[in-house]
Amino acid sequence: MPVARPLTLKQRHGQFLGSIAVAFAVVLLWQIVSGLLFVVPAPARTVAVLASNLTDPDYLVDARETALAVATAFVIGTLLGGLVGLVLGLVKPVRLATEPLIVALNGVPKIVLYPILLPIFQLGGSKIVMGVLFCLFPVLINVAAGVRHIPDVYWKLARSVQASWLQTLVHIILPAIRRPLLTGLRLAVSLAVVGVVLSEFFATRYGLGRVVLQTYGHGDYPEMVATILLLIVVSFTISMLLWRWEKKVQ
Amino acid sequence: MSEINLENVEVAFDTPAGTVVAVSGVTQRVPAQGFVSLVGPSGCGKSTLLSVIAGLTKATGGQVQVGGKVVNGPDRGIGVVFQEDSTLPWRTVLDNVRFALQVAGVDKEGQLERARWAIELVGLKGFADAYPSMLSGGMRQRVALARTLALEPGVVLMDEPFAALDQQTRIFLGAEVRSIWQRSAQTVLFVTHDISEAILLSEQVWVMSYRPGQIIDVIDVDLPAERDPSIVSSHAFNELHNRIWTSLQEESMRGFRQQEGAA
Numbered sequence: 001m002p003v004a005r006p007l008t009l010k011q012r013h014g015q016f017l018g019s020i021a022v023a024f025a026v027v028l029l030w031q032i033v034s035g036l037l038f039v040v041p042a043p044a045r046t047v048a049v050l051a052s053n054l055t056d057p058d059y060l061v062d063a064r065e066t067a068l069a070v071a072t073a074f075v076i077g078t079l080l081g082g083l084v085g086l087v088l089g090l091v092k093p094v095r096l097a098t099e100p101l102i103v104a105l106n107g108v109p110k111i112v113l114y115p116i117l118l119p120i121f122q123l124g125g126s127k128i129v130m131g132v133l134f135c136l137f138p139v140l141i142n143v144a145a146g147v148r149h150i151p152d153v154y155w156k157l158a159r160s161v162q163a164s165w166l167q168t169l170v171h172i173i174l175p176a177i178r179r180p181l182l183t184g185l186r187l188a189v190s191l192a193v194v195g196v197v198l199s200e201f202f203a204t205r206y207g208l209g210r211v212v213l214q215t216y217g218h219g220d221y222p223e224m225v226a227t228i229l230l231l232i233v234v235s236f237t238i239s240m241l242l243w244r245w246e247k248k249v250q
Numbered sequence: 251m252s253e254i255n256l257e258n259v260e261v262a263f264d265t266p267a268g269t270v271v272a273v274s275g276v277t278q279r280v281p282a283q284g285f286v287s288l289v290g291p292s293g294c295g296k297s298t299l300l301s302v303i304a305g306l307t308k309a310t311g312g313q314v315q316v317g318g319k320v321v322n323g324p325d326r327g328i329g330v331v332f333q334e335d336s337t338l339p340w341r342t343v344l345d346n347v348r349f350a351l352q353v354a355g356v357d358k359e360g361q362l363e364r365a366r367w368a369i370e371l372v373g374l375k376g377f378a379d380a381y382p383s384m385l386s387g388g389m390r391q392r393v394a395l396a397r398t399l400a401l402e403p404g405v406v407l408m409d410e411p412f413a414a415l416d417q418q419t420r421i422f423l424g425a426e427v428r429s430i431w432q433r434s435a436q437t438v439l440f441v442t443h444d445i446s447e448a449i450l451l452s453e454q455v456w457v458m459s460y461r462p463g464q465i466i467d468v469i470d471v472d473l474p475a476e477r478d479p480s481i482v483s484s485h486a487f488n489e490l491h492n493r494i495w496t497s498l499q500e501e502s503m504r505g506f507r508q509q510e511g512a513a
Contacts, residue, residue, distance in 0.1 A: 153334040159306055160330045161350040161401070171349065175340040249340070 073131025081139030089147025134195030146177030295463030
């Protein structure tokens, strides 16, 4: 497994300055666009709206609903994806028999299933199921590939010291796939947000997706962009933290 | 006392091209506390035979006994040092070495105590908290050796453990393995394709033929117990080297031709 060379101090400084420059450029571009298009509020205005939203109890109900749905979808999706990925990685006949289908399923635009999910899982459950469908695959695919690439000698080592199945899982398999697993989790977070919010765009009682759609309907663009900003900032922050963790593991 | 008894051991594999007999009719004995090297051309089944003794591969015929017990699967009393780098990169040296003890259910205090002892034994004192990525290939093989020795197995099987290392490191590590063995009560079977290494380390050398792998020669190494690397220029060493080389040469050529023909 190739190990990324740790960056030198100079390179790290460069990366930090680069990130700041990109962030600055994005805000600047946003400012310019907001001057040209009236549907786009200025950055400062958007942040102000967001700040006041976050003290509004009704808004927090929506935010909590979405956060809970995303968290539930993420937990179920990664557990399910991890489990199936593990079986696929370990059992070659199962992998050979099901891999083409799974890859094809991943290519299906999952959101078209939403109307089918609604009568089964109701308004509250369907978006969680949609979130699960979105975040399941990156974990599954990364775990399966990770398990498949565990060096042979680790299996021989585990057998030679008579490690039990559980010991092999805990002490060999999970740490050996730590990198692809973290990559899968990082992707799963963003995709769980996508699945849940996308579902909320279509039909739901509470949730930030509904807020976005409603504010759009009312032509209340600062409200709308403020909510979109919140969604982006939160998923971006979580992804960044996971990414940094991924870089740090031995 | 753990002696290794091989009785008519045979290993055959089914491949798409038909059945390949890797090991055939091996009947040999490694005495308790003995040090035997197994040399042979590449692809001859040396590693397969070692794997059978370790209980990692099933023999299709015959029987292996270690310490009077029939080998039916892996056993913590039989330690293995692999050719590939088997250190776990997410664990420090100390945690790598205590891995086997942890799996064996030794309490934490005992794990640390025996791991520290084994680390010192292989000369890695001061590196306990280092990660394998910070160590050289030779040092990583020391970690693997320490992990095996920490369990204090009666039998240690080594599968070309130094094959990937440079010549100097190899000679140095070989001498240390021999010195550790001299101070222990362990029985060692050492697989190598390096004739000099085999002579320098062991009390007896077995020469294996190309497929089907059979032991075609058994040579006792009548050299002094304390072996300085300068011994390689002695007459006795050269005699042994020539004899093993003569047996091996034909087999290596045969194996080479068969592999070329198959390719």
